[in-house]
Amino acid sequence: MDKDKTKPLIYIVDDDDGMRRALSTLATTVGYQVLALARPAEFLAKHDPDQHGCLILDVSMPEMSGLEVQHRLNKNGAMVPVILISGHGDIPMARPPREKVPAARRETRGPIANDCIRTCPFVPLLSRELAACLIV
Numbered sequence: 001m002d003k004d005k006t007k008p009l010i011y012i013v014d015d016d017d018g019m020r021r022a023l024s025t026l027a028t029t030v031g032y033q034v035l036a037l038a039r040p041a042e043f044l045a046k047h048d049p050d051q052h053g054c055l056i057l058d059v060s061m062p063e064m065s066g067l068e069v070q071h072r073l074n075k076n077g078a079m080v081p082v083i084l085i086s087g088h089g090d091i092p093m094a095r096p097p098r099e100k101v102p103a104a105r106r107e108t109r110g111p112i113a114n115d116c117i118r119t120c121p122f123v124p125l126l127s128r129e130l131a132a133c134l135i136v
Contacts, residue, residue, distance in 0.1 A: 009053035059086035
């Protein structure tokens with residue numbers, strides 16, 4: 001896929017094929033570019049930190065959890081907003097303890113800084129969440 005760097009790119013990482021397709025369809029319907037991947041390792045290999053966008057990330061995957069992916073991004077200094085989704089999660093699971101978020105990031109935009117950590121039990125809410133994450 002050729003990415004247009006002038007348009008936001010929505011990365012979707014979910015091992016569930018049906019969910020990945022549904023999220024991809026929703027995001028493209030509202031006008032976003034999408035790169036949908038089944039495996040976290042694929043995302044980590046293809047992520048372009050210079051491309052404006054965000055990441056829709058399943059919390060529970062066999063290869064690596066969504067929280068592990070987010071941890072690796074944070075460790076590498078990647079500032080991609082993240083929307084965490086799960087078929088079996090809850091809000092406390094998705095929200096890291098405040099002390100685990102670097103102070104510089106805590107002070108920039110709210111308690112979780114540039115990460116848009118959300119639970120998204122209903123796909124129609126996703127459009128609003130994407131818009132919130134893509135505000136520069």
